[in-house]
Amino acid sequence: MIKKKGGITTHEMEPVIFCDFDGTITQLDVTDQILSQLAHPSWREIEQQWMQGLIGSRECLERQIALVNAPTEDLHAAIDAVAVDTDFTAFCKFARKKRWPIYVLSDGFDYVIRRMLKSAGVEKQFRSGSTLFASALQVDGRRLTLSFPHSPEPCAHGCATCKAALINRLHDGRRPVVFVGDGMSDRFAVDVADVIFAKRQLLAHCRANGIACHPFETFKDVQNGLESLLVPLPARRLRQAAVALS
Numbered sequence: 001m002i003k004k005k006g007g008i009t010t011h012e013m014e015p016v017i018f019c020d021f022d023g024t025i026t027q028l029d030v031t032d033q034i035l036s037q038l039a040h041p042s043w044r045e046i047e048q049q050w051m052q053g054l055i056g057s058r059e060c061l062e063r064q065i066a067l068v069n070a071p072t073e074d075l076h077a078a079i080d081a082v083a084v085d086t087d088f089t090a091f092c093k094f095a096r097k098k099r100w101p102i103y104v105l106s107d108g109f110d111y112v113i114r115r116m117l118k119s120a121g122v123e124k125q126f127r128s129g130s131t132l133f134a135s136a137l138q139v140d141g142r143r144l145t146l147s148f149p150h151s152p153e154p155c156a157h158g159c160a161t162c163k164a165a166l167i168n169r170l171h172d173g174r175r176p177v178v179f180v181g182d183g184m185s186d187r188f189a190v191d192v193a194d195v196i197f198a199k200r201q202l203l204a205h206c207r208a209n210g211i212a213c214h215p216f217e218t219f220k221d222v223q224n225g226l227e228s229l230l231v232p233l234p235a236r237r238l239r240q241a242a243v244a245l246s
Ligand SMILES: [Mg+2]
Pocket: 020, 021, 022, 023, 024, 181, 182, 183, 185
């Protein structure tokens, strides 16, 4: 339903979905897997500095990726060993049918994400710079370098990819803004979302800060949650009445 209000077009109950990648669309954090298998072990000290809020994710990832020294075959093997949530493909189909846009926002690496989305058969739905926003990884022999084409100006949080800024830029008046995530790289995004699905560290962060959220494990839970939250009111009443009668 589109409503014109004061010359501005707003959408009512036309959700837009923003998803983190590492640990959310994938079952394991693929960035951590790459670093633990291919980087000098001091990457973990840098990770601790980020976890403690001493540095932003941009500085964190730039310093960590400089510690990787490995052949491309090993990089591919590390990526291919991580599985995508088996319910994500069905979730994409579900959202496409409803015409609800999905964006992937990630501090992680576009090279890695595109390879994994291809293995899940949904790569056509996600294009860098239009529906996929992540750090750009250049693979140059044994060395990797990073750049940040989608957040060229560093944000106040020091993000590699500023999810909060991208949500504000991309939601286009659609509501509710749905965010699905799992980690500390999502903590600024939840501040600008209306409906939050969270697991692991993000769930703990939401609970510790009194931020309302729905716990989830797989995208089937997200799909079921959205279906029951966003069903039109008359249909919801009918369903409730049917439940009361049964
Ligand atoms: Mg994550």
